[in-house]
Amino acid sequence: MTEQDPIQLWRYIRLEEFSKPKEPTKETVRKGVLGFLKKFRRTPPQTESAISHTDLHVFPPDVLDKVVSPPDWYEQFSALNVVLEDWLKLTADQEEFSAQIIVGAPYSGTSQGVTHWATTQRWRIIEPPGIEQIFEGGKDWLSQLDTGKNMPLVIPCLERFYLRHHDGLTLIRKLLGWLWNNRCRCLIGCDSWAWAYLCKAIHIDSLFPNPFILEAFDHERLQHWFQSLSLISGKECFVFRQTDNGKFVIPPKKTLETPGNNNIQTKKPLNNSGKPASVTNFLNNVASYSRGIPWVAWAIWRYSLRQTPDGDVLKTIQEDAKTDRCCMLWVIPWSQLNLPIIPYTKNQKQPFVLHTLLLHDGLPSQVLSHVLSISDVEIIQILHHLKNDGILDVEQGIWRVTPLSYPSVRQFLNSEGYLVDVI
Amino acid sequence: MTGDINITQAFHGINKTSIVYIAIIIAAYWLLTKLIERLFFLLEGRLSGRFRLYILPSMPLFRMFFLIVAIMIIIPLVIKPTLQNLIAVLGVAGLALGFAFKDYISCIIAGITVIYERCYRPGDWVKIGDAYGEIKSLGLRTLKLVTPDDTIVTIPHTKIWNTNIYNANEGKRELLCVADFYFHPKHDAAQVRQKLYDVALASPYINLERQIMVIVAEKPWGTHYRLKAYPIESRDQFQFISDLTVRGKTALSKMDVKAITLPIAVKDNYNQ
Incomplete structure (x- = not known):
């Protein structure tokens, strides 16, 4: 198997071209039946240990960071550079010259990527206003834009420029009016949920060209990505197998060299006994459930990994893969993975809280x-209740939906009729 | 053949066994309809709004189906099932019952018409006469409607012959809600109109797939604003209108826009 160019792994496409990975049919049927039965349960089902599997342990966070290292944003920035290079070549008479929009899924680091790009290009970065300034309509805040208005500028996180409040839309309307009237060159990063709301509320999509968005990660991309994240010094040190049937979740790259057959493309991954290895459709389920959002898939992947008590993961890492030995890591089967789900409640304000947090990519209480x-008091009760269920998390006072629970939350809001993003 | 029909020859001899069979069939019909009602009410509480409005309207269809099956099982037990017999018996029965139970039969025929024409169905918010509420169930003769005050109103289907039926959502989840505001005429109407539009956008109940409208009308006593929008779930209409009203009052009080009140007698005259 040839090495993938990292830029091809990460690719930006037009928002209208985005499509999420398809769900395996078996999983659709299983989910449909379980979802219907769930309607009649008052309490969530008793969670079993995914492994009767008492022999398997969860990884400590520091070890997990070494087995599945946190994503390197550099590759994503490279892909962003590719799409923006073409935009920079446009001339003033061309339609898309003025503004370009990058829409990002939750947890995608779009604002960091856009900020990084602005820094390298030495474009002016417009920081978001304070909450009070948004409520006041931003009269004083907007006056700062007139200074150096002919310079190209970057707005990394448009979702921080509005609030879903009757006083919270004035500033962003004025900002967009200013951008349109001055025809200055600008790059805007925006969260996908905020984009969906602003399209409906202020018809922002009629002012700008079709945005770019990162292409969805299907199971093949996830396989390559997770494999690359688990390499140590460029070597494959871990083998991932599913606990119920022993099948590979990520086929190992090691192959059997047969005499006279040096064509890499025809070699298939082999198991320990030298026979062709079979691979589970775990990553197909991950890709579909995470809706192609890599960071959600990454969180699920980390959540599903287990080790045996005598697992020598640390030893493998410490020896820096000097030997050819691979450490076996176990993956919980998809049907036994207990991901956070929205608990049944008659409290109508709970979906309001979830929806509002997604529309703003997190808010203080x-x-x-x-x-x-x-x-x-009521807000704090709801937030803590959802935190205890693993749906929300708080960091530096900002409450957000967790990546693990994001697919469940989105599906719940969609089925209840709330506005959702296109991803 | 004399052409005379002895009507009694059309019937089977009714004996104890037949009576027991008929009683069992009637009891089974009653039990099945009650079970279906309980099951549908259970589903209605559990399912989200989208599925609820698919499931509920099928309840009267199930009830009708069970009734037809019960009648088709009972008739051969009572009448020798030949065409001549059926015509004779049903003709005589129809004449006798028609006079005695004409209102009841009119209700049943109206009930069948309602199911066929879908004038209303369970889950619809309707106004019939002075009763407004959500239709909970459709019987053969009557419908049961729950008002916002949680009062159950039983209305015969015959109302469809001579009364207007106002259906607010007609089987759909969405239902237009209107929040009214009345202001002193001295204010900037364009600003108020924009602010009320933003009030609707800010409501967590709002259905953003549907249009928001703010209608302004100048009256001799002031300016009347009607904020029209759709909530996500029709059952939330009152909470939605309350939310719009509270947010609207908060927003406009900051703009120093004065609400107006009228003496009751003057307001009643203008409302007529």
Whole structure:
């Protein structure tokens, strides 16, 4: 198997071309039946250990960071550079000269990528206003834009420029009007949920060309990516097998060299006994469930990994893969993976909280209370209840939906009729 | 052949066994309809709005189906099932029952018409006469409607012959809601109109797939604003209107726009 050029792994496409990976039919049927039965359960089913599997342990976070290292944003930035290089070559008489939009899925690091690009290009970065400035309509804040208005500028996170509140849309309307009237060159990064809301609320899509978005990660891309994340010093040190049937989740790259057959493309991955190895469709399920969002898939992948008590993962890492030995890591089968799901509740305000947090890519609890006109006490109760269920997490005072629970939350909101993003 | 029909010869001899069979069939029909009602109410509470409005309207169809099956099983037990017999018996029965139960039969025929024409169905919000509420169930003779005050109103189907039926959602989830505001005429109407539009956009209940409208009308006593929008779920209409009203009052009080009140007698005259 040849090495993939990292830029091809990460590719930006037009928003209208985006399509999420398809779900395996068997999983669709299983989910449909379980979903229907869930309607009649008052309490969530008792969670079993995914492994009767008492022999398997969860990885400590520091070891997990070495087995499945945090993503390197550099590759994504490279792909962004490719698509923006073509845009930079446009001349002032061409339609898309003025503005370009990059829409990013939740957890995608779009604002970091756009900021990094702006830094390399030495374009002016427009930082988001404060919450109070948004509520006041941004009169004073907007006046700063007039300074150096002919310079190209970058708005890394448009989702921070509005609030879903009757006083929260004035500033962003004025900002867009200013951009349109001044015809200055600008690159705008925006979260996909905020983009969906702004399209409906202020018809932002009629002002700008069709945005770019990262192409969905199907199971093949995920396989390559997870494999690359687990390499140590460029060597394959881990073998991933499913706990129920022993099949490979990621086929190992090692192949059997047969005499006279040096054609790499015809060699198939082999198991320990030298026979062709079979591969599970675990990554197909991950790709479909995560909707092709790599960072959601990454979180699920980390969540599904287990080791045996005598697993020598640390030893493997410490020896820096000097030997050819591979360490066996186990993967919980998809049907036994207990990912966080929305608990049944009659509290109508819970979906409001979830939806609002997604529309704004996270909010502090005080702002959430003000936006929803719900008391602080009630908001805190809902937030902590959802945190205990693994649906939300809080970091530096900002409440967000966790990557593991994101697919479940999105599906719930979609089925209840709430506005959702296109991803 | 004399052409005379002895009507009694059309019937089987009714004996104890027949009576027991008929009683069992009637009991089974009653039990099945009750079970279906319980099952549908259970599903209605569990399913999201989208599926609820697919499931609920099929309840009267199931009830009708069970009734037809029960009648088709009972008739051969009572009448010798030849065409001549059926015509004779049903003709005589129809004449007798028609006079005695004409209103009841009119209700049943109206009920069948309702199912066929789909004037309304379970899950619809309707206004019939002075009763407004959500239709909970459709019987053969009557419908049961639950008002916003949680009062159950039983209305005969015959109302469709001579009364207007106002159906707010007609089997769909969406239902237009209107929040009214009344202001003193001295204010910037364009700003108020924009602000009320943003009030709707800010509501967590709002269905953004449907249009939001703010209708302004100048009256002799002031300016009347009607904020029209759709909630995601029709059952939330009152919470939605309340949310719009509260947010609207909060937003406009900051703009120093004064609400207006009228003496009751003057308002009643203008409402007529």
